[in-house]
Amino acid sequence: MRIHLIGVGGAAMGNLAAMLKQDGHTITGSDQALYPPMSDRLIEWGIEAGEFDSKRIINNGKPQSDLFIVGNVISRGNVEVEEVLNHNLPLTSMSAALYQFFLQGRRVQVIAGTHGKTTTAFLLHHILDQAGLGPGLFVGGIRGDGHAGFSLPKSNFFVIEGDEYDTAFFDKGPKFLHYRPTDLVLTHVEYDHADIYEDFDHYKRSFELLLRWIPSNGNVAAFAGSSGVQSVMNKLPAGCISWYGPEGIANGAMLAEKSQNSRIVNRGYSTYRREAKRIFLSEIGNIEVPFIGEHNTANALGAALIAQRLGVAETKILDALSTFPGVLRRQQIRKKTIIVNQNSEPTEIVFIEDFAHHPTAVKLTYDAVKQAYPNSRIIGLFEPRSATSHRNTFQQDYLNSFTGFDQLFLTNIYNLEKVAADQRLNVPLLVESLNQVGTESHFSNSPKELFEQLCAYLSSNKKVPTVILAMSNGSFVGVYPQIDKFLDQLK
Incomplete structure (x- = not known):
């Protein structure tokens, strides 16, 4: 069967494309833009993919696929979706396709x-x-x-x-x-x-x-x-x-x-x-x-x-x-750096990446890290990126979850304009409240600014065993490799 995936750049849709390809189907895909790692994986898997184009649906009057699968981030107005609907072509969701091809x-x-x-x-x-x-x-x-x-x-x-x-x-x-x-x-x-x-x-x-x-x-x-x-x-x-x-x-x-x-x-x-x-x-x-x-x-x-x-x-x-090998981005140790302290003793700085973004997940992850590193200072980095963490629904819950960190660096919410002003998590207020209860916290307008604040702090406070715990359900706008590099250079 010829199958086209609309929104193939997401991790789940890309993986479904690979499974369907391995199952013997002819697969194509499209997205607004394709970036590594998924763009590289699609090439590796032999899946033709590119930007949205109505010709991927109908070309020279002929449907280009037998079935079209749409990801959940795709909405009405998408040029390919509209073409599928206008020609009444077979359309299904990722979840329904999983059941149809693999679960049933x-x-x-x-x-x-x-x-x-x-x-x-x-x-x-x-x-x-x-x-x-x-x-x-x-x-x-x-x-x-x-x-x-x-x-x-x-x-x-x-x-x-x-x-x-x-x-x-x-x-x-x-x-x-x-x-x-x-x-x-x-x-x-x-x-x-x-x-x-x-x-x-x-x-x-x-x-x-x-x-x-x-x-x-x-x-x-x-x-x-x-x-x-x-x-x-x-x-x-x-x-x-x-x-x-x-x-x-x-x-x-x-x-x-x-x-x-x-x-x-x-x-x-x-x-x-x-x-x-x-x-x-x-x-x-x-x-x-x-x-x-x-x-x-x-x-x-x-x-x-x-x-x-x-x-x-x-x-x-x-x-x-x-023998379970763990999961990437779940308490994943990205970097360990050894620094000699003022007593000529080696001091370890550990950089951990985690997917935590819900207040409960933040607290559970902090507790786990503190239990594993009881003698280390715990520095938290947090990017409110998910649809839930964007909102003020959990304003008080985040205050409770972050209490206990030795230092906190919080950036403003990702895609600020996507959340109505009266529904947004008030990160400056959260930082102010944390400082009032004794958890030293710092606000930044962007991950870039947060990185600069963290570097300045560590440069003058680097002789203590430390765990840097970064939490986001996204990429933290690419700041992780910068932290890796900074820790390599820290003396």
Whole structure:
């Protein structure tokens, strides 16, 4: 089949293009502009792509493809969309296409929730893959070893990240309702995406609808540490629910009890070993995971629980968890620099990049980093870039989440003009409030200005063990490589 993807420059649409190509289809794509890394990947995958052009739809009176797939960022008025509609050509969304070509007829494992979807999906896929089950994969990220967030299924299993954001300009329902899960991990349910959900009840409704798809032979692994998860689970028969979490007690299917953590180093990652007294209804010893933080331990437990329900042996699950290579941009260590302090002792500065942008994710990530580096100063960098972090819905929540950092550098919201003035997160006010409660904070109008402030601060305050934790769901407007270079030159 000839398939054309409108908006192919996004990570998810680009990955779908590659999967369809690998599945034997003839693929083309278009976008407003194409930039690395996706532009390079499309060339590598042999996919012809360029800027939007009506001739990609109809040329010399003939349709150029048999099916057109549109990404959710594409709206009415797009020249290619209008051409498709004017000629009544077959048009579908990315989510519907995923179901049509890859999910239909398979046992689908959906990972949904406000936080932790990408990591948990990669974890479950890794466990099932290491167990020889050959699952498919579709995830919005890149694994720590460079594995792209997709693979064709070699079996009946398919692991997919379930996004609650809207599907397309003609379908304002959440993407994950197209995926029809047999098995579900629900990590958190907490208000997010304030640009499309009116309030928390509206947001929760999407998850309640998702749960209606779970068949009687399905499984739901639910995080007991989220009151929102507990709330939506009231809509589902208790028989197919298994709870997990550091203190979660429900039907007894799985519980990781509180215990002491001891830091170990494994394959270059800072990791924690949790003594798990009750996992899989048996005492099986240690879980080793190559990342830090209680929230990531919970993610591992959720993935492990579904894997066990699918018949994977406990020993294989634990072996897979211990070899998981992590996920890029999730507590990813970009740079380590050693500086000699005034006592002629080596002092380490660590630069970590993370995807955190929701207030809860910010707090969880800070707690994880502080636990891993208890004797280091924690400097936070934050770019309010997501549709949620743009808005003043979480003005107070960000104040609570950022309290505890030793230093904070916050830039103004990305694409300021896209948010109405009375709805914007007031970053200068947030900085003022943080300073009032004792968290030294600095405001900048742009990432470039933030970088200059950070360099000036570190140049005169560089003799203390430090972790720089940069948080954004985007690129931080290219400031990360500049920080890498600055740390290389810092003496």
